[in-house]
Amino acid sequence: MKAGPSPEEIRRHNLGTLLRFVHLRGPASRAVLAESLGLNRSTIMALTADLTAAGLVREELPRSPGRRAGRPSLVVRPESTRVYVLAFDVGVDRLVVARVGLGGTVLARRSTDLPRGDVDPGDLVGALASSARALVRKAGRDAVCVGAALGFPGIVRRADGRIIFGPNIHLHDLDLGTALARRLGLGVPVRVANDADLGALAEHERGTGMGCDNLVYLHGDVGIGGGIIVGGRLLGGEEGFGGEIGHMVVNPNGRACACGARGCLDAEVGEPTLLDYAGRVQAPGQAGREAVRAVVDAADRGDAEAREALHRVGTWLGFAVANLVNIFNPAMVVFGGTLRDVYLGSAAQVRSMVATSALAAPRDRVKLRTAELGDDAPLIGAAEFAFTDLLADPLQVPARLREAEETPVS
Amino acid sequence: MPATPVLELRGVDKSFGPVKVLHDVSFTAHAGEVTALVGDNGAGKTTLVKGIGGVHAFDRGVYRFDGRPVRPRSPRDAAALGIEIVHQDLALCENLDIVENMFLGRERSHGIALDEAAMEEAAAATLSRLSVRTVGSVRRRVSELSGGQRQTVAIARAALWDSRLVVLDEPSAALGVAQTQQVLELVRRLADRGLAVVLISHNMNDVFAVSDRVAALYLGRTVAQVRTADVTHRQVVELITSGRSGDLGPRA
Numbered sequence: 001m002k003a004g005p006s007p008e009e010i011r012r013h014n015l016g017t018l019l020r021f022v023h024l025r026g027p028a029s030r031a032v033l034a035e036s037l038g039l040n041r042s043t044i045m046a047l048t049a050d051l052t053a054a055g056l057v058r059e060e061l062p063r064s065p066g067r068r069a070g071r072p073s074l075v076v077r078p079e080s081t082r083v084y085v086l087a088f089d090v091g092v093d094r095l096v097v098a099r100v101g102l103g104g105t106v107l108a109r110r111s112t113d114l115p116r117g118d119v120d121p122g123d124l125v126g127a128l129a130s131s132a133r134a135l136v137r138k139a140g141r142d143a144v145c146v147g148a149a150l151g152f153p154g155i156v157r158r159a160d161g162r163i164i165f166g167p168n169i170h171l172h173d174l175d176l177g178t179a180l181a182r183r184l185g186l187g188v189p190v191r192v193a194n195d196a197d198l199g200a201l202a203e204h205e206r207g208t209g210m211g212c213d214n215l216v217y218l219h220g221d222v223g224i225g226g227g228i229i230v231g232g233r234l235l236g237g238e239e240g241f242g243g244e245i246g247h248m249v250v251n252p253n254g255r256a257c258a259c260g261a262r263g264c265l266d267a268e269v270g271e272p273t274l275l276d277y278a279g280r281v282q283a284p285g286q287a288g289r290e291a292v293r294a295v296v297d298a299a300d301r302g303d304a305e306a307r308e309a310l311h312r313v314g315t316w317l318g319f320a321v322a323n324l325v326n327i328f329n330p331a332m333v334v335f336g337g338t339l340r341d342v343y344l345g346s347a348a349q350v351r352s353m354v355a356t357s358a359l360a361a362p363r364d365r366v367k368l369r370t371a372e373l374g375d376d377a378p379l380i381g382a383a384e385f386a387f388t389d390l391l392a393d394p395l396q397v398p399a400r401l402r403e404a405e406e407t408p409v410s
Numbered sequence: 411m412p413a414t415p416v417l418e419l420r421g422v423d424k425s426f427g428p429v430k431v432l433h434d435v436s437f438t439a440h441a442g443e444v445t446a447l448v449g450d451n452g453a454g455k456t457t458l459v460k461g462i463g464g465v466h467a468f469d470r471g472v473y474r475f476d477g478r479p480v481r482p483r484s485p486r487d488a489a490a491l492g493i494e495i496v497h498q499d500l501a502l503c504e505n506l507d508i509v510e511n512m513f514l515g516r517e518r519s520h521g522i523a524l525d526e527a528a529m530e531e532a533a534a535a536t537l538s539r540l541s542v543r544t545v546g547s548v549r550r551r552v553s554e555l556s557g558g559q560r561q562t563v564a565i566a567r568a569a570l571w572d573s574r575l576v577v578l579d580e581p582s583a584a585l586g587v588a589q590t591q592q593v594l595e596l597v598r599r600l601a602d603r604g605l606a607v608v609l610i611s612h613n614m615n616d617v618f619a620v621s622d623r624v625a626a627l628y629l630g631r632t633v634a635q636v637r638t639a640d641v642t643h644r645q646v647v648e649l650i651t652s653g654r655s656g657d658l659g660p661r662a
Contacts, residue, residue: 293588300587344591347619352642363639368619370595372541 158240198381200227314346318353336371558589
């Protein structure tokens with residue numbers, strides 16, 4: 001039988017819990033922390049002192065003075081400009097890199113267009129690294145990067161973050177994380193995960209799904225990605241390849257999908273299909289999301305072809321949601337990326353399909369919502385993913401980075 | 411099923427002279443839900459909303475708020491109960507800024523002076539609670555705002571008070587698609603924060619995108635009040651245009 005946790009483990013756990021609380025919920029007074037975390041005030045004080053010494057939080061007077069009498073309680077605030085991570089979102093036609101501070105504030109970001117189709121892995125790493133370096137250069141002298149993570153629209157192995165296959169970005173079998181970490185040379189690993197999984201995480205922790213432990217997130221960006229949260233945890237399956245809602249077959253006689261199958265949700269609802277139904281060709285230089293929004297806008301103005309296109313796409317999206325509702329009984333289904341616009345433009349059709357195809361019991365209470373973080377959900381999710389190590393063991397990461405700094409590079 | 415509806419109307423009648431506009435109308439709105447009120451032009455939607463908001467009294471019927479029978483005789487009575495109506499014309503003053511509009515007629519004072527700081531803080535807090543980031547400074551004049559921003563201010567004004575029920579009359583009628591989307595998400599957030607919301611709309615995508623229940627009026631009668639999850643677009647359109655659809659609607 002395993003012995004109980006050691007005092008050291010308990011302390012580490014409590015430090016992580018406290019840091020996570022102010023990271024996700026914002027500055028809080030010691031009194032609020034004590035109550036929310038179920039710890040006594042002297043423990044909170046000791047933990048706060050440790051985190052302050054490590055440079056992760058600071059204590060200060062509340063910004064707007066309270067109206068109650070007496071000495072105001074000190075507020076514990078995350079060091080959001082000093083402690084940051086790098087978040088990368090590789091989209092099909094754009095790259096976004098952001099420097100995100102502890103507490104979740106996007107401190108700075110850079111976005112670059114990516115030509116569609118074949119991408120040279122070396123060029124991709126180069127473009128990501130140069131954006132990241134430009135952001136790091138602008139950070140203050142005392143700022144420290146504590147982690148990095150990247151969202152990729154494809155199949156990623158959980159164990160090592162290796163990209164196995166990208167249906168819409170032609171890359172396969174690539175260890176992008178290691179290559180990028182080496183180029184950055186910041187002493188932190190770059191974790192890699194599926195972009196929609198990260199979107200699900202972001203909406204669950206900071207978006208419309210806050211406090212909702214069973215949710216399905218659908219992300220539209222050229223193709224369709226999915227992330228499923230069950231019991232508060234991301235569902236990845238045996239190797240982390242799970243949750244590929246975009247490759248759920250909804251129409252066995254349907255359109256060919258980039259993955260090789262036929263009638264996947266990705267193929268029936270993705271951007272090329274919507275544009276094709278609407279009789280549009282993508283204008284050169286126009287980003288995919290703009291083209292999708294133009295169809296929704298045209299439909300709103302009464303364009304019959306655009307309406308019909310949304311109706312057809314909405315039918316397949318509705319089938320997919322009905323299946324997801326039956327299988328996972330989620331409390332919430334969240335539409336993000338371009339699917340936010342597609343859903344709002346075809347909600348009557350989507351919900352009609354759900355009403356006729358889903359079982360009454362799981363359908364009854366499911367909430368269909370749009371992503372509060374919009375296109376940024378995967379980026380914010382990547383930042384959360386990058387903070388994982390720090391939040392698991394708050395004192396170890398800054399110590400390791402300090403050591404690396406003091407050891408001269410041989 | 412939530413215990414007591416915030417608003418419950420039963421057997422409501424309303425006539426203007428010889429014209430009977432509402433016959434035996436029933437309608438409920440629950441906390442945390444968006445109830446879409448649909449019906450053709452002239453079906454009685456506006457009359458019903460004006461009755462709820464105390465603009466005119468119903469001739470007959472039960473009007474319960476939080477389970478208690480009430481009889482608001484003016485919009486001020488209704489506001490005191492926690493009922494806010496956002497009319498199509500929004501009723502904003504062009505020459506005043508966002509804070510002044512949100513507190514119009516209900517200004518906070520500090521002694522004999524207006525408490526500008528407190529009002530500004532409350533306005534900003536309400537906008538941020540509703541995740542509204544689109545209006546810029548709360549000291550901007552309404553004349554500088556776009557249609558969508560004005561609608562946002564009008565809705566946020568309704569949420570500023572300790573409102574329990576907010577009624578929105580065609581909030582997206584004059585807006586472009588991007589602004590409509592923002593208004594719809596705002597409507598949804600109001601309900602997700604525990605208010606009862608009634609949304610009048612002709613746009614079926616808007617109705618299906620945000621509502622939890624649909625109440626259909628046909629020629630001054632309630633023909634159905636159903637959960638949105640249980641009906642299709644086609645059924646709702648049939649209820650609006652013919653007053654019945656399959657099992658839904660009054661028995662002949």
